[in-house]
Amino acid sequence: MHRTRLAPLNFQTSIVVDDYNIPRFWSTIWLDSFKTRLANSTRARYCKHLSQLYKHTDELYGTRSLDRAITNLNLDQIEQILSGFLQKLRRDQYMVRQPSGSAETWRICKDFVFTLLEYLAPIAAEASVATILLRLQHRVQLYDQLSATTRFHRHAAIRLIPxxxxxxxxxxxxxxxxxxxxxxxxxxxxxxxxxxxxxxxxxxxxxxxxxxxxxxxxxxxxxxxxxxxxxxxxxxxxxxxxxxxxxxxxxxxxxxxxxxxxxxxxxxxxxxxxxxxxxxxxxxxxxxxxxxxxxxxxxxxxxxxxxxxxxxxxxxxxxxxxxxxxxxxxxxxxxxxxxxxxxxxxxxxxxxxxxxxxxxxxxxxxxxxxxxxxxxxxxxxxxxxxxxxxxxxxxxxxxxxxxxxxxxxxx
Missing domain, CATH: 1.10.443 (hpI Integrase; Chain A)
Structure with a gap:
């Protein structure tokens, strides 16, 4: 997260940047176009949560991979990113016992990704619009029923044999x-x-x-x-x-x-x-x-x-x-x-x-x-x-x- 300092104080606002202080493309678009009424403190909190998603994706797939996946409507990679990020949040939440923070991070990041996909899908090539929208609807149904929070019971651990x-x-x-x-x-x-x-x-x-x-x-x-x-x-x-x-x-x-x-x-x-x-x-x-x-x-x-x-x-x-x-x-x-x-x-x-x-x-x-x-x-x-x-x-x-x-x- 970064706050711009070149603009006058009244116009300064929080944005998400990469390791080179370059603004993240789609997070900036989302905040400026879809979340225009956020208070400065709320926008700063949103940027903090989005930074976690971007950092997680960079570590797995390389710098700016999340923005590329959204631009290209690469739903397979986006599904992998979200499922992995959900797992990370739930694991971190289990370790530090802070379920509320994980739940808010998941809610904001999911809203960020799906809002952009819903916006971009109709702009895609005409022949693939129906397929993209159908797959998107299926993804939304899946993730809307999942949560980053979990109760801390010993029986909740699922042991899979590779x-x-x-x-x-x-x-x-x-x-x-x-x-x-x-x-x-x-x-x-x-x-x-x-x-x-x-x-x-x-x-x-x-x-x-x-x-x-x-x-x-x-x-x-x-x-x-x-x-x-x-x-x-x-x-x-x-x-x-x-x-x-x-x-x-x-x-x-x-x-x-x-x-x-x-x-x-x-x-x-x-x-x-x-x-x-x-x-x-x-x-x-x-x-x-x-x-x-x-x-x-x-x-x-x-x-x-x-x-x-x-x-x-x-x-x-x-x-x-x-x-x-x-x-x-x-x-x-x-x-x-x-x-x-x-x-x-x-x-x-x-x-x-x-x-x-x-x-x-x-x-x-x-x-x-x-x-x-x-x-x-x-x-x-x-x-x-x-x-x-x-x-x-x-x-x-x-x-x-x-x-x-x-x-x-x-x-």
């Missing part, structure tokens, strides 16, 4: 892999199914342990595309509770946790191979069975993930620590699955509110739970951090590709 680490976990859990630390082939297939239930469907630890051996149902439906086969998983059966010898019995977190979840071909294939070939004989109805024929316990699940964590390379464990000290657990896979899901919904064109409600149903949260919005914020943050190195859809489809030959043989 794709590079997921790649190693595939090798560790894949049956027959040289990196698989589990000895027997039946254990390997059980743990491979367990890994996929947590990652693909985002089940809670206890929800997976409550599943019965017949938890997945299949049917055929008629549609405009012809006859299609569908499969879904039911997260709870009363038989699991009636015949459960475990000392520490798993349970559903809430009544909303009981739900039907669509199942893809990859997970269905793993489920069929395990249940038909490697599930031990047992008098109990639970899907996941230990070597002694008893339902798998929570302590055993913790032991499985502890052993998998020990099999990770040193660089993979260092990567987990770099991302907010992420620990490998069923719940970290649930976090990862939830952020992917909301990314998938929004990529299909759903508004943020619709995506959040879909997420709420899929993961079994209560109507008043704020967890879906936390995952929405984590989606924007992870986009900026580039945690994903590849499409999660492609990743999920590739889970069985590495053992495709084994699937054919065992089936």
């Amino acid at each position: 794709a590079t680490v997921l790649g190693e976990l595939v090798a560790i859990f894949s049956p027959g892999s040289a990196d698989n630390p589990f000895k027997s082939i039946d254990q390997q297939w059980r743990n491979w199914l367990l890994f996929n239930l947590y990652l693909s469907l985002g089940l809670r630890r206890g929800e997976a342990l409550l599943l019965d051996a017949d938890c997945i149902k299949q049917d055929k439906v008629f549609s405009s595309k012809g006859v299609q086969e569908i499969a879904w998983l039911t997260t709870f059966h009363s038989a699991s509770q009636d015949h459960d010898p475990r000392y520490s019995k798993p349970s559903l977190k809430t009544t909303f946790s009981q739900r039907d979840i669509p199942v893809g071909r990859e997970l269905l294939s793993i489920f069929d191979i395990y249940t038909h070939n490697f599930r031990p004989r047992s008098k109990y109805p639970q899907l996941l069975i230990s070597r002694n024929g008893l339902p798998l316990s929570s302590a055993r699940v913790n032991s499985i993930f502890c052993r998998a964590n020990g099999a990770l390379s040193r660089s993979a464990r260092a990567t987990l620590n770099q991302h907010h000290s992420v620990t490998l657990s069923p719940h970290s896979l649930r976090h990862t699955a939830a952020v992917y899901r909301i990314h998938s919904y929004m990529s299909q064109g759903d508004s943020l509110d619709i995506a959040i409600e879909k997420l709420r149903v899929f993961f079994g949260w209560a109507p008043n739970s704020q967890m879906p919005r936390l995952y929405a914020r984590a989606y924007f943050e992870s986009s900026h951090q580039q945690i994903w190195t590849e499409s999660f859809d492609d990743f999920i489809q590739g889970l069985t590709a590495s053992i495709g030959a084994q699937c054919n043989v065992e089936a």
